[in-house]
Amino acid sequence: MSNPVYGKKAAASRNGEKFPAALWVLMVGLILFLVWAPFQAGVFNGLVLNFEKPIFWSVLVGSLLMLAWVASYYKQIKLEEQRDWMAVWVLLIPVTYLLSLITAASTYYAMNAVLIQCLYAILFIIGLHLLRSKLANSIIETTMIAVAYIIVLFGLFNWLGQGKTVSAMVGWFTKTVINGQYNQAVWIDANGPRLASVFQYPNTYAAFLMAFFFVAVFAITRSKKWYSQVIHAFMLVPMVLSILLTLSRGGLVFLPIVFIILLLFLKPAKQILWILYCVIAGVATIAVAKPVTNLGQQFHKGEIGDPAKGWLYVLGASIIVAVLAWLIQRFVAPWLEKRTEGWSAKKLANLWLPLVSVVAVVILAALLLGTNLKHVLPGNIGDRLENINMQQHSVLERLTFYKDAVKVIKDYPVIGAGGGAWAQIYEKYQNNPYQSRQAHSFVMQYLVEVGLLGFIVLVAFLAYVFYKYIRGYIRSDETKRNSYFIYFIIVFSLLIHSLMDFNMSYVFIGMLVFLGLGGMAAAMDNAPVKRLKLKPSGIRPLYSAVMVIGSLVLIFTSIRYIQANNAIEKGNALISTSTDFQEIREPFTDALKKRSNQPDAILTYNSLLKAAYQQTEEEAFYNEDLKLLTDALKKDEFNKNMYLQLISLYQLKGETDKAYDVLKDNADRYTYDQDWYEKLIVQSFELGYEALGSQDVAKKEEYFTAGLQAYDHVVRGVEHLKTLPKGQLQGGAFAVTPTMALNAGKMQYMMNKPAEAVEILKQGIGKDLNDPTSRESARWYLAALQKSGGNDQAVYDSLMQIDPSEKESIEEIAALNF
Incomplete structure (x- = not known):
């Protein structure tokens, strides 16, 4: 059989496969990339x-690497087979992101997403061709597994209090190490410490662990060498333990689902081994989980722990599992192969154990959730398991995100709102005042970003790769199945977990998925494309030219963006060390020349210009700042920080009417921003009051009407929040504040509606009438009551006790005629 990469000449040297120099450059570069990337993983996010x-x-x-790929594979570019056309199809994915720039909520984040998707397409194309080689496949596969094991050990070192030691080893090539400690390798939230390793997010780490746990189990059963079996088996306990320490309920729910589906791809003997290793690893982990969990919790509460004791538990359990795995592979596995030969030959033979596993998982779940069996786990883990239900707040919140995402999709149905859109746009559509820059579902977030067109392109691409891989897997012999199944495990595990989380927002996870898809495509059952008769001599230079030109554009763009970031870093450093305005401004103007819509550069430079205007009152600084912000908002129309800075600039100049217009025109973009609506109501009153003083009744009515509409929006929002399901958290604060009530009540009063004013002003009266806002609300409330023929003796008496002169103020207000 000929080698699919190098043809007959290379096939003659199957065991001593030789690469040309360019291909070695490509492969070594990819290996170094995979080693470097994970330690940027926590911040590897376009948002x-x-x-x-x-x-x-x-x-x-x-x-x-793409340029190296073109140099290595130029002669193999033919586009004659289905597999070859996958390298064209994948390019449609970044193209859909390019299209979404037309309607992008933020061109800045959308452009970042285009670059990320181009990177994914590159890795897929490289994987598609490079991983056809047996040697390259073995090296890349080994690298991925080794990196995963390093990440697992790195996480446990951080958990057991040795984070500074391991952080020092990686701190020289990552900015994620802050003050000698890898930032948020252990996450602290309401549940206590949660292990996150390099990802800074426990749920994504749980998805990663799930994928590579099954990779390790598969590697044990596939390997013929005892030391390889021992290494992979040794890592089972650290990975299961790490999954528990993430406290990820999603990870615990998806783990058995993925396990059962993967079993369907194995013959009975391997299924039994998988079940056996999972049980052994689970039992060994439970045996050490409590002491290791407690040691980590003690350390992260500031208590002095004993890392050596923790490692003694982990290493002891791991060694036992490794020895058992070696014995099983040495003696039990061959016996199982022989005993199940007849069973394996039967139709649907690989279906029975997965079905039994479903029953076993259901029974185990019932025992863990409904009995005292959960107490074998550490307390915090048992509590998390006990709270798994459809009414818990994390489930309800996710369902809310998905419903809100549907609202976005309805407004941007075809090409979406651009990459990173959810983070910029969700406040306009949110059902309640949550704070989430992620939709917590790859599917929903993808639909928001690129609409139905982009989603169809991606789903069709994934479906075709999975279909061709599975079809080829069924028809292949065991050797070929074993060569590429690891990629299927990684891709399937990460994607299935991403249905309810934002793992794919981490570029490193996306890299693993698309490189894995390339490996699956490299193994798929291939066939020529009969209807397309293209001459290699014509298509080869055209396709190569597209890839080379695209790569050069990406190189130029990424260099420009890196330079812009460097300039911002330089400018930020100068702010704290220099007093020379021109010296400080230069890096920011340079950054904006290289990337005109860089939000950090815009906001920091805006602060400089505003400070310069305050000090000098020179119009040039004001005009430059105004142009900077207004131009930026044309490309980033949902950037709240820029709107707030624009409002502040207008107010600094005394142009309160323009500040008010910004508040009013953009209020619908921040549906549950309590501060925004409070400012809008206050400004409506102040401007209306000014108009009243100028005898401009029409303007007064306009401002007061807008202010009262904003108040009504808040009231309706508060009422809606009362309808949230019992288990769902409201999120941020959203209520009628005393300031809102005071200003809305005064507007009603000045519109000659004292009865309506009474109902509003009453909400602004607090228990302490010494508070200025509460006191003023009481004053206007009593005046409105007096004018409408009512009385509240208790409030009146309380106010008189504080200051008897308030009686005259009340009467003056009551006497006013509007």
Whole structure:
């Protein structure tokens, strides 16, 4: 059989496969990339402004690797077979992101997403071709597994209090190490410490652990070498333990689902081994989980712990599992193969154990959730398991995110709202005042970003890769199945967990998925495309030219963006060390020349210009700042921080009417922003009061009407929040504040509606009438009551006790005629 990469000449040297120099450059570069990338993983997110530089470096490296790919595979570019056309199809994914720039909520984040998707396409194309080689496949596969094991050990070192030691080893090439400690390797929230390792988010780490746990189990059963079996088996306990320490309920729910589905791809003997190893690893982990959990919790509460004791538990359990695995593979596995030969030959033979596993999982879940069996787990883990139900707040919140995402999709149905749109736009559509820059579902977030068109392109691409891989897997012999099944495990595990979380927002996870898809496509059952008769001599230079030109554009763009980030870093450093305005402004103007819509540069430069205007009152600074913000908002129309800075600038200049227009025109974008609506109501009253003083009745009515509409919006929102399901958290504060009630009540009063004013002003009266706002509300409330023929003796007496002169103030207000 010929080698699919190098043809007959290379096939003659199957065991000593030789690569040309360019291919070695490609493979070594990819290996180094996979080693470097995970330690940027926690900040490897296009929505984190301060840490986006690793993304641009990744795009730069990926583009260079693509040039190496063209040099290595130029002669193999034919586009004659179905597999070859997958390298064209994948390019449609970044194209859909390019299209979404047309309607993007933020061109800045949307452009970042285009670069990320180009990187994914590059990794898929490289994987599609490179992983056809037996040697390259073995090296890349080993690298991925080794990196995963390093990440697992790195996480446990942080859990057991040795984070500074291991952080020092990686601190020289990642900015995620802050003050000698990898930032949020252990997450602290209401549940206590949660292990996150390099990801800074426990749920994504749980998805990663799930994928590579099954990779390790598969590697044990596949390997023929005892030391390989021992290494993979040794890592089972650290991975299961780490899954428990993430406290990820999603990870615990999806783990048995993925396990059962993967069993369907194995013959009975391997299924039994998988079940056996999972049980052994689970029992061994439970045996050490409590003391290791307690040691980590003690350390992260500031108590002195004993890391050596924790490692003694982990290493002891791991060694026992490793020895058992070696014995099983040495003696039990061959016996199982022989005993199940007849069973394996029967139709649907691989279906029975998965069905039994479903029953076993249901029984185990019932025992853990409904009996005292959960007490074998550490207390916090048992509590998390006990709270798994459809009425818990995390489930209800996710369902809310999905419903709100549907609202966005209805407004941006075809090409979406652009990459990163959810983070910018969700406040306009939110059902309640939650704070979430992620939709917590890859599917929903993808639909928001690229609409139905982009989603169809992606789903069709994934479906075709999975279909061709599974079809080829069924028809292949065991050797070929074993060569690529690891990629299927990784891709399937990460994608299935991403249905209810935002794992794919982490670029490193996306890299693993698309490289894995490339490995699956490399193994798929292939066939020629009969209807397309393209001559290689014509298509080869065209396709290569597209890839080279695209790579050069990406290289140029990523370098420009890196330079912009460097300039911002330089400017931020100068702010704390220099007093020379021109010296400080230069890096920011340079950054904006390289990337005109960089939000950090815009907001920081705005602060400089505003400070300069305050000090000098020179119109040039004001005009430059005004142009900076207004131009930026044309490309980033949902950026709340920029709107707030624009409002502040107008107010500084005394242009309160323009500040008011910004508040009023954009209120619908921040549905549950209590501060925004409070400012809008206050400004409506103040401007209306000014208009009243100028005898401009029409303007007064306009401002007061708008202010009262804003107040009614808040009232309706408060009433809606009362209808939230019992288990769902409201999120941020959203209520009628005393300031809102005071100003809305005064507007009603000045519109000659004292009865309506009474009902509103009463809400602004607090228990302490010494508070200025509460006291003023009481004054206007009593005046409105007097004018409407009512009385509240208790409030009146309380106010008189504080200051008897308030009686005259009340009568003056009551005497006013509007």
